[in-house]
Structures are given as structure tokens and as C-alpha cells.
Amino acid sequence: MPEKLVVIGNGMAPGRALEHLFEKAPGQYEVTIFNAEPRVNYNRLMLSPVLSGEKTYEDIVTHDDAWYASHGVTLHKGKRVETIDRAARTVTAAYGTTAPYDKLIVATGSNPFIVPIPGSTLTGVLTYRDLDDVETMLEAASTGGRAVVVGGGLLGLEAAAGLKMRGMDVTVLHLMPTLMERQLDPAAGYLLERSLKARGIDVVTKANTHAILGEDKVEGVKLDDGTVIDAKIVVMAVGIRPSTDLAKAAGLDVGRGIKVGDDMRTSDPDIFALGECVEHRGQCYGLVAPLYEMAEVVASQLCGPCESRYLGSVTSTKLKVTGIDLFSAGDFAEGDDREEIVLRDASAGVYKRLVVKDDRIIGAVLYGETADGAWFFDLMKKKTPVSEMRETLIFGQSYQGGSPLDPIAAVAALPGDAEICGCNGVCKSKITGAISARGLTSLDEVRAHTKASSSCGTCTGLVEQLMALTLGDAFNPQAVKPMCGCTDLSHADVRRLIVAKTLKSIPEVMQELEWKTSCGCAKCRPALNYYLLADWPGEYVDDDQSRFINERVHANIQKDGTYSVVPRMWGGMTTSQELRAIADVVDKFQIPSVKCTGGQRIDMLGVKKEDLPAVWADLNAAGMVSGAAYGKALRTVKTCVGTDWCRFGTQDSTGLGVRVERFMWGSWTPAKVKMAVSGCPRNCAEATCKDVGVICTDAGYEIHFAGAAGLDIKGTEVLTQVKTEDEALEMIVALVQLYREQGHYLERIYKWLKRVGMASIKAAVVDDPAKRRVYFDRFIYSQKFSQRDPWADRASGGMASHEFKPMADIPFQEAAE
């Protein structure tokens, strides 16, 4: 029987502890996680790039739902634990979910500190800790205005830079004379202030916030000296407090944080504490590297009695604001027993300062040029004597040993135990060892196997240099995944070469592009078939044998080998005649299940393969055609009732949906395409999670695309707005045609957008009407060949009849002879 492990909190520290645990002792524990946030584990270090728009939420997910499922973890999302009953050994969350434990990890993290000044509870006063905060900020940023950030530390400045990039005016208020005074000396703090001001961010130092002004929501901020600054939102980033209420209520020893020993156990030996909520040897940590070190100790301790201990950490910091390079580590206060080495290059905006005590580096601040940060940090942690290189130390590693070296040689010179990835504590030899032993060739693979460069990403350059060093010429930084084992070419290469070399059949592609197998595999053949079909409409003959069974027999295979059949219902509209025909088919063929789909149609499940042609014949007779519910193709266009019936409808959404579906049905696409048209912003057709969606307004039509509501959940992005239905249709068709020509097989629209970028899509279909027309016309041409009902072609005795009946029956007597 596995023991029961309950984890309270689902941040980065417990996530890492579980990774270690599942590696060391798979199956030893049955794990239950309570997460107060309604989502999976994501990389909080990357909130700033999400805020600034350089990354999306999907980019920063550490463990997706599949990960929890594959490790048998029960994850309670959005459930905050309210009590720990140490006598009964249970925890209980809001709304009464209770879980028993043998071992418990408390990882409640920290709470942002809100300065208790007048107005601090107004709507619009935000903190910056999780994705909800980011989303609130983004919503505020979408309509512009001014944001005031209280606190000029790491988080505050990242928030300020992000909000500025999102188009808000930003003022940073900082109590101390210089920014980030805990990590930077005054000189670097001043340089930082100057480059923030150059970006248009107002910085006010020595600013004592007196009150936040406003009736119900924030309107401004008043300083002690009487200055008033207009503000739409106020972001409080003055510091964090370990979140200890739960532990305190359970009677655990609590100081500033939850007190733990070197074995990470609290005053109750069956309860561990981990992360920002912890106080260890009087110290609380808010950076990721120490938390990961703690996580490793917790995992080892959970496996059984062991020597693994946490002994405290030396920490370093990097500011993650694009274009500002800043590194600091250790102690850099001045003192009689210390000397300092300083390098300034004003024109280049470079400032470097090392603090040396007893021939060892004890502190480092680098501004403007931080490549040597890892090296200095390594010297500092190892307490390496520096007198030998004292003269050239400040110039960095590449100047040691006489002449300047190239960066690869500098990385080559690092010792095997030099730390490359500070977040995850990964040293050089672990990375090079994994590259050689496992034959890794891409950055993603190195990340997967070693975790290096997988958290904040600032060491990516170093990791790539190590890969270049280890792999030599075999390393190609742009290395892309081949489409399958039959070729070294990527999907992008293959698509490009099909057009460039006018390759028009699967054997031709395989011959010219030097396929390694004689006739491909189940991954590449369907992809090639689609590419050729999309690129050479009217010329290429569809290869049935290179299609998955669903597209070959135009129905969806089910787990028992029967099929499901979904006829089209244009825009979700149907008639009594259609419903009667469906009812008759269900009776006649004794179809076991009938279900309404999410796409406003009717699904008949459990049809025998032999019956399919006859079922189709009957449905065809009632005027229905294939709904393509099985295809990488246009699926449904959901609609609401729009101006036909709805008192809020602004346009004829049903009419537009039907028109789009009638125009586009039959077209094949890289992956499935689901659409919807909503008649007003209330959005009853749920258009904003579709591949393409339309929101009607009084002013016209808002064209959305790139939503997702499956494995990933993502709202759409707005492509553009148009005034008429004709323009809406042209825009949608051109967009889908561009996707048909550029998308990789099985790549949904939202992933295509992520790969190619919004700017290139807008340039092709929005900005230039002539270009848009070209895509539109190409789609129409292609439709001439694809708008045929596959059911009608195959119904009773038509095409591909071999598919639907057995080749022979060997009767029992014959077999027994």
C-alpha cells in the first residue's frame, strides 16, 4: 500500500519536490495536492514575460494535466486548505474536501505585503504574485491610463516594465534613495533608474506614499509631500510575508516563517514545510534557487531515513526586463576589511563592482554586461582565492590567461562542477554528460533531461554554448524536430520544398527529399497527403491509403471498432424533416446511442461499418451531407439566434454562420477548424474559444481567431473589425487559406499563430486588400475540387466499396475440414 502524501500549495517548490520524488521512488506515495489557484503548476518566474506579452500562459506551464494524471496525482484546483488536524492526520479544504495523510508538505508560499495606508482596500489596488494578478493588470492595461507601482524592487520594476510595454503610463514610487537597494549598490541603482526613465517610466525615489485616493476605485496616489499622481491601478510590490496562518493554527512552530530544521521537517516530524513559507536558520527565501535546493532535500527525506540536509543558500539575482542586463550576488556593503574592484564604461552603460574580502569574492554587481555573472558567482561560492588574477579579474573570465578568448573557449575553460543554471542548480558536467550519454541535440531535449535553462531562461546562451562545445559541428542552434523518423527534414522544410521543387506526389516527395524508409509511416504519410492536396488542388489525387481510418471512411472509429456518424446541420439549424430522417435511420439500423454534440449537431454512435453506406444513403435522401466530424477539416460553425429572435442580437449571426459553413465546407485543413458566430458581445455561441470566431456588434463584425478549448484553454485574439458581412466572409476565408498554406499538419490555428506571429498574419490578410483577395481566390479555386459530399460518393455501391464489406467468409465447416 502506498503511503498518502498530501501537499498544500502547488507552486514551483512543491512541483520540483514531486519531480524528484517520482524519480527517486515511483509509487511509494499516493499524492494529493491542494491548490488555492484554479490551475496547474506554472513557472512564476516567467510572469513578467507574460505581463509584457513576450510569452503566453501556455509557454510557462511546468506540469500540464497529463503530468498529474500520469503520476496518479489527485490535484484539487481552486481549493484552499482551511485546517490541518494533526491528531486525525487529515487536512480539510473549503467546501469540506478532506484528505488523510501519512506525510504532509506545507508549501503555502507567501503573501504580498500591502502597506496599510488609507485607500489600500480600494478596487484597483493590486499585487503581483500570480496569474490572476497578471490578468487583472492586462485588463487594466487594455484601456490605457496610468499605473502607479509602489516598490522599486525586483518585482515592482518587472511589473512596471511589463505595464509600460502594454502601453500604460507608469510611475514607480520607491521609499529608498536608490532602486533595488537590497541587491544593488547606489551606483548601479542610479544606472538602473536612468535606463528605466529612458524607457519612459517615471521613477520617484524617497517617495513616501501617504494615501490612495478614490471613492470605490483607485483614482490617484498622494505622497507625504502633498504631490498627487493620477492612477487607474496601483500595484503594491513592497515585499512578501511568509504565509504561516495555517501552520500556526495547527500548532506548528512559527517565527517569521514556518520553522524547519536542516531536514526540512517542522516541529511535527511528519510535516515538512517548503518554499517561501519557510524559516530556516533564521532566514526566509524568496528566490527560486534555494527553494529548489530545499525541494530536493524534502524529496530525499520522504524516501526514507537519509543524510540529505539543507544548509542554507548563497543567492544571486537577475532582473528579467528585456534590454536591461543586471546581475547581483552576495554582500556588497562597504567595510574596512574589504576592498572593491570597479569598472565603469559610461558610454557603453557598463558598471561592474566586485567586493573582495580575505582574497575571496564576497559580492558582485554587474550592470549592462552580465556574461561573467556565472563565473563570478562560481568563484564566490567556491571561495576561490583571486590574488593571482587580481589585475584582470574585473574584465571577466575571458581575460584570464593572457589573451581574450572567444565565448565558447570561455565556457570550455569552466570546471565541470561550475554552476550553469542557478535556478535548478545544474552544473556543467551534468549538462555535457547528458548531451553525450543520451545523444541530445536540441535545447528542448537538454531542458527535459537536465532541467537546465528551464526556469528563468537566462542561462540559455551558456547552455547553447555547452551544446556547441560538446556536439561540435553537429550542433545547429536552430535545429528543428524532424517530422518523423523517416526524414531529417522538419514540417516547415518539407512544405517549403514541395512548393519550391514542384513535387506533386508522395513517391516524388520521398524520392527527391531522400526519405529513409520505402513508403513512410503513419506520421508522415497523412501529413504529405494533406500538404500535396493543399498545394496542388485539382492536380494531386487524394491518397486514401495515406489517410487515417476516420478520413478514409468518413466516420469516427470508436473503441469497439464501430463508427459514429454526424451529418451537417448548417449553423446548428435543423428541421422536422431532418430530425425525422435521423430518427428513422436510428430505428432502421438499430443505432444504440444518439447524442447532441458540442458543435450543435446530432451524433449517432455505434454504427456497424458494413451499415455506413446505407446509413449515408438514407441521410442523403433527406438532404443531409457529411458533417466532417472526423476530419482535419472545417467542422462546425456554431451560431446563436441573432437578430432573428434575440432581443439583444445586433446582426444576423445565424445567417452569417450558415453562409460561412456553406462556403467553406469540404475544405481540408492542417488540423480541425471549429468556428462560431455570436450575435452580440454576450457571446452565446462561445466564439471566443474557437479556431475562428465572429462577435457581432452594432458597428459590424469583430473577427477573432486562435482560441482553444481542449487540452489547452485559450481565449481568441482579435484579428480585425469589419463593417459588412461580405468583408467578414472574405477576411475569414483568407485567414483560413493562409493557415492551410502555412500550418504544419496537426498544428491547430492557435499554435500556428504562436509560431508565425500576429504581425505576419495581419500583413497577409488584414493590411493589404490585394493580398487578401489572392488568398480568398485561391481558397475558392481549391473548393471547386473539394466540395463534394464524400457520403454521396460512397453511399450504397459507390466509391471504395471494398472498405465496407469483408473480402471473404470462411465458414465453420470449411475450416474444420
Add this chain to the structure above:
Amino acid sequence: MSDWHRIGLVTDIPRRGARCVNSPFGRIAVFRTAEDRIFATEDRCPHKGGPLSQGIVHDSSVTCPLHNAVISLKSGEMRGPDEGRVRVFATRVDPLTEVIELSLEDEAAAIREAAE
């Protein structure tokens, strides 16, 4: 023991495709490769029972339509991380008439035949 059953012509099956034969031992999938080689296996993937006759045929393998298990048509072995095997049946083709014959004899005989 002569146990050969005539089941049809090579051209009854599309190249890189398959057809089914019903037998007292259950459904049998008969495959035709790109090079016109004929193979027969039970029509049940060892993974979750998917109908192999509905899969994509490549080289002398088939990929199951349910969860993409790849099965060697020669040996019946599942390729890749999972282990498992389907029963294979011997086939022979008359070079003049292109008639396919199938044997329901034991598996060992079938493997010998396929190896030839």
C-alpha cells in the same frame, strides 16, 4: 494437413491497404503492401483490441487506428516501447491467377512461411 482457403484476388485489396476475412477464429485482417506482398493477422491489436485492418500500412507494418501501436506484419510483434504480439496466419499467392490463399494452421507454421 491441407488447410488452404481461397479468399480472393490480390487486386481485391488496395495497395498499402487491408481487407477483412471472417473466420471461425474471429476476424482476420489481410494486408497488401506497396510491393504486393500479402500478410494476414488476427484483426485485434494486442494493446486495446483495435481493428488493425483499419490502420495505415507502411513497409511491412501497420499502425493501429486506435492508439498508433505499430505492428510488424511478418512476425506479429508490436514495435516500440510496449510488448505484445498478434497471431499471424500464413498466406500464399498463385503467381498466375493472383488468387490469395489463407491457412488457419497454428501460428508457428505461419511464422515459418512468412520468413521464407
